[in-house]
Amino acid sequence: MLYPELFKSLESVRWDMGKDVPWDQFDASLLTDEQAHTIKMNAITEWSALPATEMFLRDNREDSDFSAFMSIWFYEEQKHSLVLQEYLKRFRPDMLPTEDELHHVRFEFDAAPALETLTLHFCGEIRLNHWYRRAAQWHSEPVIKAIYKLIAQDEARHAGAYLRYMRRALTERGKELADQARAAFAKIGVLMASAKRTSQALHPTNLHVNKSLFPNDTVQSRLPEPGWLDRWLDDQIQFDREWEGKVADRILHTMSTLLGRSFATVQDLNRYRKELAAG
Template sequence: MLYPELFKSLESVRWDMEKDVPWERFDPGLLSDEQANTIKMNAITEWSALPATEMFLRDNREDSDFSAFMSIWFFEEQKHSLVLQEYLRRFRPELLPTEQELDHVRFEFDPAPPLETLTLHFCGEIRLNHWYRRASQWHTEPVIQAIYRLISQDEARHAGAYLRYMRRALTDRGKELADQARAAFARIGVLMASAKRTSQALHPTNLHVNKSLFPNDTVQSRLPEPGWLDRWLDQQIQFDREWESKVADRILHNMSVLLGRSFATVQDLNRYRKELAGS
């Protein structure tokens, strides 16, 4: 099982909301209304770990190891929402999300193949790590800069944990599952490393997950400002082609190590995907 080792390693680097966030350094003159509103949107977005966890537990009912790991992931992701809410409670209480706003992003996700979902969230954690690193640079107030740095480091560790479960699917569960896993990893990897070719921000919270609620079946569509994510990325933190290339490169590097092939470009990974489909 991976869960005991992951619990120990993640517990050893866990940050404390009171001790490790420099609340005393808050400078009100360095926080604009525009910046504060984006903190609210991210606090609500992070709350969507709740329905995601419910999805993971439902779709991985036969996998106790991974389901146990969800206790760590869920705790840390909800903590991200909590620390952002705490920041607003202390310094911009008028922007604190309401319980109704939080409830609105809790809705049922349609069942999906576990391997594809695992890969999607692995890539999503890489993307979040880069988004939050860029957000920390964009903000000018030192406390929220520190919070985004802490959160971004968590997201990188979560990606590493998901990668461990992806590797397990290739090595510990038999040839049939390994073949399925390679196909799933390549398929989702091509999608998630291709953001430069799409107008859509490729993250699990921005993808459709419930046909009966379409088109209001993405987490982002259920926020108080459904279009905020594109504005945050394009106009505010300016997550440009250079930053997007860093995400793609990280995904391709990990896919190369995982699958034992060198993928310098998305096209390389797509060719590998086609090879698997043909065989």
């Protein structure tokens, strides 16, 4: 089982909201209304770990090891929402999300292949790590800069934990599952490394997950300002092609290591995907 080891490693680096956030360094002159609004939107987005966890537990009912790991992931992701809410509560209470706004992003996700969902969230954590690193650079107020750095580090560790379960699927569960895993990794890797070629921000919270609720079946569509993510990425933190390239490079490097073949471009990975499908 991976859960006991992951529990120990993540517990050893867990940050304390009271001790590790420099609340006394707050400088109101360095926080704009526009910035406070983006913090609110991120606080609500992070709250969507709740329905994501419900999905993971439902779709991995036969995998108690991974389901147990969800106790860590869920706790830390909800903590991200909580620390952003605490920041607003202390310094911009007028921007604090309401309980209704938080609850609105809790809805049922359609069932999906577990390995594809695992890969999707691995790639999503990589992208979030880069988004939050860029957000920390965009902000000038020292407390929120420190918070985004802490959250970004968590997202990187979560990606590492998901990667452990991806490796397990290739090595410990038999040839049939390993074949399914390769196909899932290649398929989702192509999708999530292709952001340069799409106008859509490729993250699990921005993908459609419930056909019966379409088009209001993405987390982002259920926020108070559904279009905020594109504005945050393009106009505010300026997550440009260079930063997208860093995300794609990390995904391709990981896929190369996992699948034992070098993928320098998305096209390389897509050719491999097609080979698997043909075989």
